[in-house]
Amino acid sequence: MPRYSYLEAGDRDRIQSEKTWEERQNPATIYQLLKKTADAQGGAPAVSFQILSGPKDKAETLSWRALHDKSVQAANLFRSLGVGEQDVVAYILPNANETLVALLGGMVAGIVNPINPLLDADQIGAILRETGAKVVVTLKGFPKTDVAQKAHEAVALAPDVAHVLEVDLNRYLTFPKNLIVPLIRPKVHATHKAKVQDFNAAVASQPTTLQFADSEGDRVAAYFHTGGTTGMPKVAQHTYSGIVYNGWLGANLLFDPDDTLICPLPLFHVFAVHVVFMAVLTAGAHVVFPTPAGYRGDGVFDNFWKLVERWKVSFIITVPTAIAALMQRPVDADVSSLKIAFSGSAPLPVELFNRFEKATGVTLVEGYGLTEATCLVSCNPIGEGNKKIGSVGVPFPYTDVKILQADGDGVILKECGVDEVGEICVANPGVYLGHTYTEEAKNQGLFAGNRFLRTGDLGRIDEDGYLWITGRAKDLIIRGGHNIDPAEIEEALAGHPAVAFAGAIGQPDSFSGELPCAYVELVDGATVTEEELMAYAKEKIHERAAIPKHIAIVRELPKTAVGKVFKPELRKEAIARVYNAALEQAGMNARVAEVVESKKLGLVARLEATGEVDYDAVNHVLGEFTRPFEWMD
CATH class of the missing domain: 3.40.50.12780 (ANL, N-terminal domain)
Structure with a gap:
């Protein structure tokens, strides 16, 4: 033993x-x-x-x-x-x-x-x-x-x-x-x-x-x-x-x-x-x-x-x-x-x-x-x-774990109470304090109170001292200023007997900034329709704002080598899908050819012309969304 x-x-x-x-x-x-x-x-x-x-x-x-x-x-x-x-x-x-x-x-x-x-x-x-x-x-x-x-x-x-x-x-x-x-x-x-x-x-x-x-x-x-x-x-x-x-x-x-x-x-x-x-x-x-x-x-x-x-x-x-x-x-x-x-x-x-x-x-x-x-x-x-x-x-x-709220410089604004969700912050012998990353610029703001590594994970600690992960800070879906934890959507869909895994993200929306959407991978041999999953989500997700606007069944969710759902790929698909639908509805001769990650701007939609283009009109249509776009060379 x-x-x-x-x-x-x-x-x-x-x-x-x-x-x-x-x-x-x-x-x-x-x-x-x-x-x-x-x-x-x-x-x-x-x-x-x-x-x-x-x-x-x-x-x-x-x-x-x-x-x-x-x-x-x-x-x-x-x-x-x-x-x-x-x-x-x-x-x-x-x-x-x-x-x-x-x-x-x-x-x-x-x-x-x-x-x-x-x-x-x-x-x-x-x-x-x-x-x-x-x-x-x-x-x-x-x-x-x-x-x-x-x-x-x-x-x-x-x-x-x-x-x-x-x-x-x-x-x-x-x-x-x-x-x-x-x-x-x-x-x-x-x-x-x-x-x-x-x-x-x-x-x-x-x-x-x-x-x-x-x-x-x-x-x-x-x-x-x-x-x-x-x-x-x-x-x-x-x-x-x-x-x-x-x-x-x-x-x-x-x-x-x-x-x-x-x-x-x-x-x-x-x-x-x-x-x-x-x-x-x-x-x-x-x-x-x-x-x-x-x-x-x-x-x-x-x-x-x-x-x-x-x-x-x-x-x-x-x-x-x-x-x-x-x-x-x-x-x-x-x-x-x-x-x-x-x-x-x-x-x-x-x-x-x-x-x-x-x-x-x-x-x-x-x-x-x-x-x-x-x-x-x-x-x-x-x-x-x-x-x-x-x-x-x-x-x-x-290992000392705190649930904290901190600003961009790592100044602690609040230590969260029992079962209060905040950012999981860690101090232990595995944390190389002040020097976690090889690039010093990436260490700026990474440590709360100059002691705790900010993990970027959202979580809470219950009355018995158990740690619960509720999502990623950067994964929060912000719908018109309302914060939605994707874990609520994922847990609900994962309860369906036909669903093996679910990944929830925010898709661009011209009115709310983001709306929740979900992608699911089915258990081998299982059959279910997207409409049935939507009905199931509406029944199981109690927060109305968190009900997905869109659910897609995929053959296999993109995953990292150790099995995490790789959400950047889902975000790319959602940006391309939403932007292309907006362009098509407006009758624009343009489409999203790819979505790439810019070091400064994050995910950027790259457009290509499919005919004669009114560039000002395209700028107006996609300007309603918060995610940037650019034209391919």
Whole structure:
């Protein structure tokens, strides 16, 4: 069992009262933490990876000693390539054992920068320039993926990159696939001047003892981009102390060294890296990564329960979208080893929570965190503790959460009372106070009272100290000055048996500024009409102003890699739809060709002519709306 019971709100205060965070004297660096675990756990399994999802497919397991040695070799390699403590090693990789080696080696030698390989080359290039990366670890050309092509194209846009190290996933395949890949491998033509080497060969050439002095104390060890899907990412800075804090929480409150976790989440995101892997590293537990794409991998959902049986998994790491997909499949294996499932990244609809626990008999625990705070903030109590379904639980030990109202400069205007909604603000060892983002301008106004990180999430704290997320501050729908929380609309629609997920936003309106609209994704095989959903919304949404003006059924809602509904894409669709309807109704020979994000103006509708255009008339029609527009060249 975990070292500390975490069954109720009072446990947080009890744990804090034992020792201050500083008195706990945790390892000061990632190398110290890695060495401590390798010395203690030695030959015990640390990480397992299988490139295919079948329960009998080939897998590679690294012991803690092997992971230590490979990570030290990688650190030595990076240092030999000119990476110092303030220099950056970026990796653009799917999940694999090499990804973890690059992660740990990068943190020990310098600053590691995981990058989402699903981004396009321009976006990746922008992140590489922002972080000034010197070394990039990425894939060697491989069938059915364009990661290698995008990475080399991005490196050409980032002049500081001097070395590219390639990982060949072919080594994980068996006969005959491993013979076919070299014959059909896509050719990647580099246009940059960086030196290209094989990652595994270069790592193997290094000694397994650290060839340079470890850092003497706390420092920035990781850069994680947040956003980025618009092409303008913000880069958050994570320190050793914040990373170690996240690992300590997981290892002491969530699971123990005997646990085996399955984590089909991407290793470019803080959930998989800090919440899962750093906790596994601290506890000396075992984590399984199925397929390079995790939950997105071929057959992962179909084989998921069989993988649980294969690895005797006791702890599932998941997100609401994955839970919804799993609930559309039978539990077709022996899952008696399971103890807990931990869900994060987005609020979990109550109906989905109930369905999962009924189908699996497994306790489902919701947690909350964010990239800017290194990650963890709160979770519902583990085991038999008092879980409040729909809340994200009790703030962790050494985490102070306040619900505040603050102005643009971070001056606190009011501390909200019990159950009063305001902005969730956090102070804990994971918050790099004053320096959350690499761009100093983006830190302005980010801290309330010069202590609390402003999360941008709306929430409340109830009389028992449980935290409830009610929406995003920037997601508020403002209808004629009336604030509407999109969560009210989403929760109502999610209660319909045919609805898997819902996303509510404000669509432009010439009179009210914004009107609520909603997009829904249906459960596989379910049928319902938009008219029926509208009638359902009118019945279930008690605030008249919050009833959607428009409901659209989509095949799949746009989502981030960890399952959050990606609302900027919904806003783009709504702007184009509303503006085009207004232009058509006015008889204008113009249409919205695309909606793009401007750094200064936000979302901008770009127009193209479809015939002879009265530009003044178009300006008059669209001038009735608040969102800007411009003509394409």
